[in-house]
Amino acid sequence: MTPELTWLTLTAILAASLWIPYIVGVNKYPAATDAFARPAPLSDFPAWVHRAHRAHLNLIEQAVPFAIVVIVAHLAGVSNTVTVWAAAAFFWLRLAHAAGMITGVARMPLRPLIFTAGWLCILAIAAAVLIA
Template sequence: MTTELIYLTLTLMLAASLWIPYIVGVNMHPQTGVDDFARPPALSDFPEWVHRAHRAHLNMIETAMPFAALLLLAHALGISTVVTVWASIAFFWLRALHAVGMISGLARFPARPILFTVSWLCTLAVGWQVLAYGAGG
């Protein structure tokens, strides 16, 4: 397995697990008079960290899917460069730091937007490699 696929696997495992802090928070602070299956309670009814955990999960899903698609496209095209390797490593660690920082509330402005933006740049870097090296295939 390539380095890119190892880090993509780790990234997707993180994405698949980020629902856990939110659910833990929801269960630690049950809301009365609410039918969770009809309509979940408003996030504003929970402590701030629970709301941030929900946002961290959504944000990870939003960013991981385009990154994964581009990295898998690169793999299918046989593209593996120093850029795709380092982008996959950086993306995982940036997203892990983003999630921990967001849920804990420690990553405030400008740290959290910087982590997000650099991970987005990793996605663009992989896309650029696909366009640059895939066009000749």
């Protein structure tokens, strides 16, 4: 397995696990409504619960393009210093983004900078594929 696929797998595990803080939060602070019929609005929970939900959605938003460019690179046989470092950086940036968002530590402008850096990682891998 290439290093890029390893980083993609770790990113998928992170994305698949980011529902946990949100579910812990909504169960720690149960709403007065019937959550099965309609979940309570996020505004009914502490801010960190809302941020946990957003962190999960935000990672999914970037994970799909990341997965596509990594898989295309793999299928095209493109694996070089740029693709390896960009894939590794993407994972660590997304982990930092999630932790910073849930805890509230990553405030403006840090959070959007981390998101943008992740986007640049995706573009770097895509560029390496298109140039090859």
